[in-house]
Amino acid sequence: MTENHKQTVVALVENKPGVLNRVASLFRRRNFNVDSLTVGRTHKPHISRMTIVVDAARTDGRRIAANLFKLVNVIDVKLVSEEPYVSRDLALVKVRTDDAESRNAVTLICERYPARIVDIGTKVAIIEITAQEDIVEALIHELEPIGIVELVRTGVVAMGRGVRILDADYEPPVMMGQENGSYQVYGV
Amino acid sequence: MLLTGAEIVMECLLREGVEVMFGYPGGAILPTYDAMTKYPQIRHVLVRHEQGAAHMADGYARATGRVGVAIATSGPGATNLVTGIGTAMMDSSPIVCITGQVPRGAIGSDAFQEIDITGITLPITKHNYLVNDVRELAYTIREAFHIARTGRPGPVLVDIPKDVQNEKIEFEYPEGPIRLPGYRPPSAADADQLAAALELIRKAKKPVILAGHGILMSGASNELRELSERAQIPVTLTLLGKGAMPENHPLCVGMMGMHGAAACNYAIQEADLLIALGMRFDDRVTGNLKTYSPNSRKIHVDIDPSEINKNVKVDVGIAGDVRTVLAQMLPHVPSKQHPEWITQIRDWQEDGDERDILHYESEGKLFGAQVINDLWKYTGGDAVTVTDVGQHQMLEAQYYPHQRPATLLTSGGLGTMGFGLPAAIGAKFGKPDEEVWAIVGDGGFQMTMCELATAMQEGVKVNIAILNNAFLGMVRQWQEFFYEERYQATPMYSPDFVKLAEAFGIPAMRVTSRDQIEESVNFARSHETTVLIEYVIEKEEIVYPMVPAGADLHNMLRRPKPGEKQQS
Numbered sequence: 001m002t003e004n005h006k007q008t009v010v011a012l013v014e015n016k017p018g019v020l021n022r023v024a025s026l027f028r029r030r031n032f033n034v035d036s037l038t039v040g041r042t043h044k045p046h047i048s049r050m051t052i053v054v055d056a057a058r059t060d061g062r063r064i065a066a067n068l069f070k071l072v073n074v075i076d077v078k079l080v081s082e083e084p085y086v087s088r089d090l091a092l093v094k095v096r097t098d099d100a101e102s103r104n105a106v107t108l109i110c111e112r113y114p115a116r117i118v119d120i121g122t123k124v125a126i127i128e129i130t131a132q133e134d135i136v137e138a139l140i141h142e143l144e145p146i147g148i149v150e151l152v153r154t155g156v157v158a159m160g161r162g163v164r165i166l167d168a169d170y171e172p173p174v175m176m177g178q179e180n181g182s183y184q185v186y187g188v
Numbered sequence: 189m190l191l192t193g194a195e196i197v198m199e200c201l202l203r204e205g206v207e208v209m210f211g212y213p214g215g216a217i218l219p220t221y222d223a224m225t226k227y228p229q230i231r232h233v234l235v236r237h238e239q240g241a242a243h244m245a246d247g248y249a250r251a252t253g254r255v256g257v258a259i260a261t262s263g264p265g266a267t268n269l270v271t272g273i274g275t276a277m278m279d280s281s282p283i284v285c286i287t288g289q290v291p292r293g294a295i296g297s298d299a300f301q302e303i304d305i306t307g308i309t310l311p312i313t314k315h316n317y318l319v320n321d322v323r324e325l326a327y328t329i330r331e332a333f334h335i336a337r338t339g340r341p342g343p344v345l346v347d348i349p350k351d352v353q354n355e356k357i358e359f360e361y362p363e364g365p366i367r368l369p370g371y372r373p374p375s376a377a378d379a380d381q382l383a384a385a386l387e388l389i390r391k392a393k394k395p396v397i398l399a400g401h402g403i404l405m406s407g408a409s410n411e412l413r414e415l416s417e418r419a420q421i422p423v424t425l426t427l428l429g430k431g432a433m434p435e436n437h438p439l440c441v442g443m444m445g446m447h448g449a450a451a452c453n454y455a456i457q458e459a460d461l462l463i464a465l466g467m468r469f470d471d472r473v474t475g476n477l478k479t480y481s482p483n484s485r486k487i488h489v490d491i492d493p494s495e496i497n498k499n500v501k502v503d504v505g506i507a508g509d510v511r512t513v514l515a516q517m518l519p520h521v522p523s524k525q526h527p528e529w530i531t532q533i534r535d536w537q538e539d540g541d542e543r544d545i546l547h548y549e550s551e552g553k554l555f556g557a558q559v560i561n562d563l564w565k566y567t568g569g570d571a572v573t574v575t576d577v578g579q580h581q582m583l584e585a586q587y588y589p590h591q592r593p594a595t596l597l598t599s600g601g602l603g604t605m606g607f608g609l610p611a612a613i614g615a616k617f618g619k620p621d622e623e624v625w626a627i628v629g630d631g632g633f634q635m636t637m638c639e640l641a642t643a644m645q646e647g648v649k650v651n652i653a654i655l656n657n658a659f660l661g662m663v664r665q666w667q668e669f670f671y672e673e674r675y676q677a678t679p680m681y682s683p684d685f686v687k688l689a690e691a692f693g694i695p696a697m698r699v700t701s702r703d704q705i706e707e708s709v710n711f712a713r714s715h716e717t718t719v720l721i722e723y724v725i726e727k728e729e730i731v732y733p734m735v736p737a738g739a740d741l742h743n744m745l746r747r748p749k750p751g752e753k754q755q756s
Contacts, residue, residue, distance in 0.1 A: 014370065022310060029311045066494035072315045072335060075370040168369065 007061030008081040009052040014073040033058040036155035087158040096147035097125040191359040194223035200329040210244040214261025217288030219353035236638035240610035242272020245283040247614030256283040263301030274312045278601025282341035291351040314342030322355040339373025340492040374507040392461035401428035402466015408511035424452040435589035445473035447582040451536035457742040466510040469499040475741035553726040560587040566709040571623040576608035576632030579661035606635030612650040630656040643718040651712040652720040689720040696720040
């Protein structure tokens with residue numbers, strides 16, 4: 001699965017109890033298939049930011065954006081993958097390193113990735129990687145023969161490149177459906 | 189001034205212009221019921237079941253365009269509202285439901301009559317609130333009304349713990365603009381969208397307008413009519429769009445969809461341009477999406493951006509208020525004529541008229557279609573009719589042409605049996621000077637007939653017409669067509685409705701032949717109170733035309749013309 005089948009939606013939401021529940025309930029109710037959803041606070045304490053990645057073949061990111069925008073607690077939505085953007089996934093991978101051969105293999109693999117060993121012992125090591133999702137996938141794929149015993153990922157976070165700023169103080173108009181029926185939400 | 193939370197609720201309702209609320213008391217909402225005694229300006233209608241309260245608020249809202257209010261206690265009081273809230277959600281009806289909740293300290297402890305009603309109603313409300321702080325209460329109720337009535341309207345629920353209702357604070361009504369940063373309903377179209385839409389209208393040779401509930405909600409009937417007349421575009425209506433255009437207007441073709449006029453469905457399938465205004469391409473109006481109007485370009489105007497391209501992919505999608513958008517468009521709409529297209533539609537209409545059951549020999553039977561047709565005739569076609577769900581509902585849509593907006597109130601999206609009687613009571617509170625008829629079947633009526641007592645206690649007059657065929661008629665029709673006449677659980681025993689009415693003190697009569705229908709309308713009009721009339725109709729009537737679920741819209745089951753053989 002490559003990056004171009006994926007669509008990435010970013011939503012600014014009010015940092016209130018139950019908002020994540022509303023978003024999750026929307027996805028369940030509309031039968032939206034979500035690859036990953038991450039949520040965290042922003043530099044403004046009243047605003048949280050969500051990044052939602054979907055497989056466009058199964059669920060249209062524009063429909064997700066349009067439905068998210070209807071939620072009263074969702075302040076703004078943008079399909080960031082329509083334009084240049086940066087995305088990162090973080091993974092911690094615990095692999096078996098109970099012999100010299102496996103320890104060497106892990107070290108060599110990590111040198112070829114934006115990854116580092118953050119914990120190592122005679123039995124296992126923890127590797128941390130922060131990268132685009134497909135690079136994380138590639139690293140995991142390479143580590144598999146060595147023996148992954150535990151794995152955790154944050155899910156993807158994303159941000160549009162350049163001066164296209166998605167900020168909750170700005171209240172943009174929503175523009176709908178051009179002649180080709182496409183849907184856009186403008187952040188700035 | 190120092191007010192309790194409960195008094196703040198009432199104060200806020202007053203500020204919203206609420207004149208009537210429909211509800212049922214109970215432990216967790218008692219402080220608010222007690223506060224009602226200080227606010228006699230707001231009438232409280234005691235229902236017999238909270239579902240009735242939600243439907244009454246809904247009927248009131250649909251009849252008036254104002255926000256309807258329902259109020260109930262925690263636990264079962266709140267859960268009983270759920271069907272009514274779902275009904276309002278699916279038909280975009282603006283209601284605010286206020287529920288009591290157990291005190292804050294008890295939330296999460298499975299206290300007596302505790303239920304997570306905000307969790308339960310999360311997917312069936314436009315928005316909902318659990319008020320945890322009395323200082324937020326007034327803001328919350330303001331927001332609730334604002335959200336319910338603006339944009340695409342819908343139900344909003346406000347859950348208020350009992351101790352929040354009891355807490356006293358210094359109260360000042362929050363004036364000024366409402367701060368909802370994430371709530372920005374669209375309104376107007378941009379220039380590019382308008383130009384694209386107008387270009388399609390200019391080029392079209394076989395255009396059709398699909399007018400829905402949005403026309404009524406935004407008050408765009410005049411704009412719709414002007415568009416239709418200027419460019420000679422025939423208008424088809426959704427079930428909830430009935431009343432958007434006078435049905436005796438020469439350009440109004442009638443209702444589309446599963447039981448719509450065949451001429452409408454043929455026109456939609458043959459069209460080279462669909463102009464969908466305030467409607468959402470529900471499966472009941474499209475049939476098979478793969479074969480739906482295959483040769484047309486499509487313009488879709490709807491206030492809800494998520495409806496654009498949801499079911500039907502369109503060429504020009506405009507998220508906006510349909511009245512605003514039509515007003516933007518009209519100055520640029522060209523005068524046009526499509527005589528061949530109009531003639532083609534007339535031919536389809538004439539073919540449909542020939543198949544009309546009213547042209548059949550009745551052979552002593554009383555058909556539901558005759559009852560509705562004659563009710564239309566003897567009420568001058570000008571009553572507010574409120575239906576339940578099923579065959580009688582579709583017959584109403586076919587045989588009771590409406591000339592004005594908000595004169596047919598019916599549960600379209602959710603298809604809620606039991607809606608008719610309580611919604612009619614709510615509508616009458618909103619429109620006391622109108623003649624309100626609840627047209628119901630024997631099945632749906634028995635779901636909420638307890639509200640007969642409400643009608644009598646509150647002294648509200650609605651005329652109840654029960655079309656009794658001793659069957660769940662629409663389900664029976666499906667069983668006849670698709671389940672080889674295995675009538676499992678559709679024959680229905682009913683009480684003697686005339687005696688039942690009498691037990692409530694309601695004047696009643698039974699009609700068994702067509703020549704009594706005029707008398708029954710006179711009978712209904714001769715009483716000041718609610719009246720019940722039972723029409724004993726043919727048991728196995730079929731509502732034609734019918735597009736079987738999922739079939740192509742043009743592949744309707746049609747009633748044969750008199751003398752023709754039944755199609756297989």
